[in-house]
Amino acid sequence: MTDMKKRPTAVTKPVGHVTIADRRQFLIGSAGLLGAAAFGAGTSLGLGRARAQSRAEISFASAAFFGKETFGDLIKAFNESQDRILVKNIALPPPSSSTEVYQGLVQQLARRNGTPDVFSQDVIWIAGFAAAGWALPLDEYFPADKRSAYFNGTLNACTYGGKLTALPWFMDSGMFYYRKDVLEKHGGKVPETWADMATIAAAAQKAGDIDFGYLWQGKQAEVLVCDAVEIITSNNGAILAPDGKSSLINQKGAVEAIQFLHDTIATTKISPQDVLSWDEEPSRQPFTSGKAMFMRNWSYVWPIAQDAKTSQVVDKVGVAPLPSFPGGKSSACLGGYQLGVNANSKQREAAIELLTWLSSTETQHRIALNFGLAPTRPALFQDEQIKKEQPFMASLEKVFTGATARPITPQYAKVTLALQSGISKALVSGKVQAEMDALADQINKIVA
Amino acid sequence: MTAAATVSSVRRPRRLGRALPGAFWGLILLTPAFVSLASVSFYPIVNGLNLSLTNTSLITQDQDFTGLSNYVQLWGDPQFWNAWWHTMWFTAASTVLETVIGLGMALILCEAFKGRGLVRAAMLVPWAMPTVVTSKMFGWLFDGQNGIINYLLLHAGLIDQNVNWYGSPDTAMITIIIADVWKTTPFMALLLLTGLQTVPISLIEAARMDGAKGWITFWHIRLPLLMPTLLIAGLFRALDAFRVFDLVYVLTGGGPADSTETLSTLSYKVLFSTLQFGYGSAVSTAMFITEGIIALVFVVYLVRQIRRAQ
Numbered sequence: 001m002t003d004m005k006k007r008p009t010a011v012t013k014p015v016g017h018v019t020i021a022d023r024r025q026f027l028i029g030s031a032g033l034l035g036a037a038a039f040g041a042g043t044s045l046g047l048g049r050a051r052a053q054s055r056a057e058i059s060f061a062s063a064a065f066f067g068k069e070t071f072g073d074l075i076k077a078f079n080e081s082q083d084r085i086l087v088k089n090i091a092l093p094p095p096s097s098s099t100e101v102y103q104g105l106v107q108q109l110a111r112r113n114g115t116p117d118v119f120s121q122d123v124i125w126i127a128g129f130a131a132a133g134w135a136l137p138l139d140e141y142f143p144a145d146k147r148s149a150y151f152n153g154t155l156n157a158c159t160y161g162g163k164l165t166a167l168p169w170f171m172d173s174g175m176f177y178y179r180k181d182v183l184e185k186h187g188g189k190v191p192e193t194w195a196d197m198a199t200i201a202a203a204a205q206k207a208g209d210i211d212f213g214y215l216w217q218g219k220q221a222e223v224l225v226c227d228a229v230e231i232i233t234s235n236n237g238a239i240l241a242p243d244g245k246s247s248l249i250n251q252k253g254a255v256e257a258i259q260f261l262h263d264t265i266a267t268t269k270i271s272p273q274d275v276l277s278w279d280e281e282p283s284r285q286p287f288t289s290g291k292a293m294f295m296r297n298w299s300y301v302w303p304i305a306q307d308a309k310t311s312q313v314v315d316k317v318g319v320a321p322l323p324s325f326p327g328g329k330s331s332a333c334l335g336g337y338q339l340g341v342n343a344n345s346k347q348r349e350a351a352i353e354l355l356t357w358l359s360s361t362e363t364q365h366r367i368a369l370n371f372g373l374a375p376t377r378p379a380l381f382q383d384e385q386i387k388k389e390q391p392f393m394a395s396l397e398k399v400f401t402g403a404t405a406r407p408i409t410p411q412y413a414k415v416t417l418a419l420q421s422g423i424s425k426a427l428v429s430g431k432v433q434a435e436m437d438a439l440a441d442q443i444n445k446i447v448a
Numbered sequence: 449m450t451a452a453a454t455v456s457s458v459r460r461p462r463r464l465g466r467a468l469p470g471a472f473w474g475l476i477l478l479t480p481a482f483v484s485l486a487s488v489s490f491y492p493i494v495n496g497l498n499l500s501l502t503n504t505s506l507i508t509q510d511q512d513f514t515g516l517s518n519y520v521q522l523w524g525d526p527q528f529w530n531a532w533w534h535t536m537w538f539t540a541a542s543t544v545l546e547t548v549i550g551l552g553m554a555l556i557l558c559e560a561f562k563g564r565g566l567v568r569a570a571m572l573v574p575w576a577m578p579t580v581v582t583s584k585m586f587g588w589l590f591d592g593q594n595g596i597i598n599y600l601l602l603h604a605g606l607i608d609q610n611v612n613w614y615g616s617p618d619t620a621m622i623t624i625i626i627a628d629v630w631k632t633t634p635f636m637a638l639l640l641l642t643g644l645q646t647v648p649i650s651l652i653e654a655a656r657m658d659g660a661k662g663w664i665t666f667w668h669i670r671l672p673l674l675m676p677t678l679l680i681a682g683l684f685r686a687l688d689a690f691r692v693f694d695l696v697y698v699l700t701g702g703g704p705a706d707s708t709e710t711l712s713t714l715s716y717k718v719l720f721s722t723l724q725f726g727y728g729s730a731v732s733t734a735m736f737i738t739e740g741i742i743a744l745v746f747v748v749y750l751v752r753q754i755r756r757a758q
Binding site for chain 1: 506507509593614616617620700707723
């Protein structure tokens with residue numbers, strides 16, 4: 001989960017599995033034992049306990065995001081909003097430690113004992129969890145008419161083997177940052193094709209307006225796969241065939257796209273050689289210090305670019321969908337966490353109710369305002385309050401429309417390691433076709 | 449003959465009677481050490497070996513015995529051999545450099561000079577630093593755009609444009625080796641310093657009286673006497689260098705183009721990103737075997753040295 005990495009972290013520390021719900025139950029229990037009327041005259045303790053016992057008890061596990069509130073607060077709000085279900089919040093590590101979150105979830109799900117009943121998952125884990133039979137297919141609960149309220153790209157990422165196995169929650173995607181002031185000098189029109197982008201970038205670089213034309217992320221890491229998915233899809237190419245059983249990475253569309261990335265360093269020289277070792281933050285720094293014209297990055301860059309303390313380019317930055325090749329469509333690599341129900345949950349109805357509530361318009365609205373995480377429902381981008389409080393997020397509807405999932409396969413963890421290594425080799429050596437052929441062989445062996 | 453036989457047959461029961469409780473108590477006293485060692489080092493190794501013979505994977509939920517098939521796959525896995533060679537190269541280069549530079553430092557610190565205590569203490573600072581901090585620090589020093597190394601080399605006229613140190617497969621490994629040498633040389637120097645201090649001064653004084661100059665004293669007296677220490681320090685260092693993880697993980701993640709992938713980072717990826725515990729354990733076992741061979745070479749050489757000295 002590269003896109004969530006750079007969010008400020010460290011305030012909430014999940015302390016074991018002690019949660020607000022736990023503490024509350026403990027308080028209710030001990031208060032009842034002591035017979036102290038700690039909850040005031042208005043609350044009947046006896047009733048409170050009886051109610052807690054008759055409620056269906058389920059658990060919710062998620063990487064710990066936070067903003068003005070935490071997911072614990074969100075669960076608390078759900079518990080207080082109704083009296084049929086009591087949810088226990090299991091806080092996993094923050095999204096910056098996504099490998100640990102993944103391990104934690106896999107270990108719990110593999111026990112097949114129904115805990116956690118509901119969980120949130122990075123988009124790239126969905127297929128794996130579905131193939132292992134851990135995620136409940138949700139088609140019967142969310143028929144086509146209910147699904148149309150979400151972005152298409154997220155729905156695709158939530159679908160495995162023709163079944164909806166996850167419900168969209170919140171999202172992020174790659175986007176195209178540009179310097180408005182520099183662009184003004186060079187035509188003023190945001191480039192829509194990669195070739196135009198390269199021409200403008202080279203001209204601006206030659207004129208000495210900026211040091212670097214275009215910044216992207218070429219480090220052998222997950223983010224390289226994101227950059228590759230975007231540029232390959234924008235040339236009508238793909239990494240995997242639609243059935244997920246073979247690789248198309250050595251086909252014309254993909255090879256041309258990777259060749260373009262290589263050329264930004266070697267031929268057009270609009271990108272410094274350093275992008276080969278840069279992930280998000282190293283590429284963000286030259287951009288916000290005013291040295292670069294265009295950059296591909298996630299939404300987290302925006303608040304940094306608009307903060308006068310950290311940025312030399314306040315009010316000089318614009319965001320647009322990424323360019324595409326002629327005949328292709330702009331594409332943005334999808335990130336974010338989506339919801340799933342444990343197939344072994346013993347409280348299926350209650351789990352579905354929590355899932356529906358978490359992904360509802362109201363809760364997504366609340367998450368957008370309080371966590372700064374973008375909704376997966378396009379309608380919310382027209383919401384007046386979101387437009388007012390999160391104007392940048394509201395402007396991203398067009399970008400998110402092009403959101404594209406990374407290869408959907410239960411073997412994603414192996415496929416991504418092969419992609420990182422193979423694409424990195426192609427970018428370094430420039431032998432794109434040969435490396436892509438080798439890479440396709442390797443991926444075919446993994447997914448066949 | 450008969451007398452001797454009778455005597456020994458008479459004595460034996462008494463000896464046995466005494467020996468039994470003695471051995472028994474010895475074993476009892478050994479048990480805590482044995483149990484603790486077995487639980488923290490023997491059991492994990494056996495368990496790892498056992499896992500490496502299965503196709504255990506958390507994702508597919510398989511857990512079947514598959515014999516040596518993981519090792520067959522490993523033998524034909526170019527990723528593994530790529531990582532293996534990088535690890536060997538890293539181990540050899542860093543151990544040799546650290547030993548040579550460390551020996552130089554130890555020789556200097558062995559001499560009496562003003563402020564020697566302070567220098568000896570200050571020397572240990574790089575070694576005391578957490579490796580992650582070292583990695584981040586070298587990340588900035590060797591940064592392709594703003595790094596001071598590029599700045600200095602550029603201004604000294606040694607390079608004509610910024611070098612992308614850890615972004616290019618030609619220089620990435622070298623950068624990591626330099627960082628490791630900076631960090632661990634003090635450790636070698638310290639070990640060798642203690643070795644040097646055991647060389648009797650009388651020998652050196654005698655040599656000096658016979659007219660031997662510094663170099664000859666070093667080559668014929670100090671170095672041979674230092675040899676066992678040198679070998680043990682080198683063994684420690686080689687085994688430690690072989691497991692290099694944090695420097696690579698923080699600086700390059702194994703890239704670019706797999707040029708800095710080592711066995712530790714590879715096994716981490718296989719074990720914890722793809723959750724293939726079976727194959728990952730095979731990679732770890734291969735590491736264990738390679739380390740065993742390295743240790744064996746050192747020990748054989750060491751034993752021969754000691755024998756020759758006797």
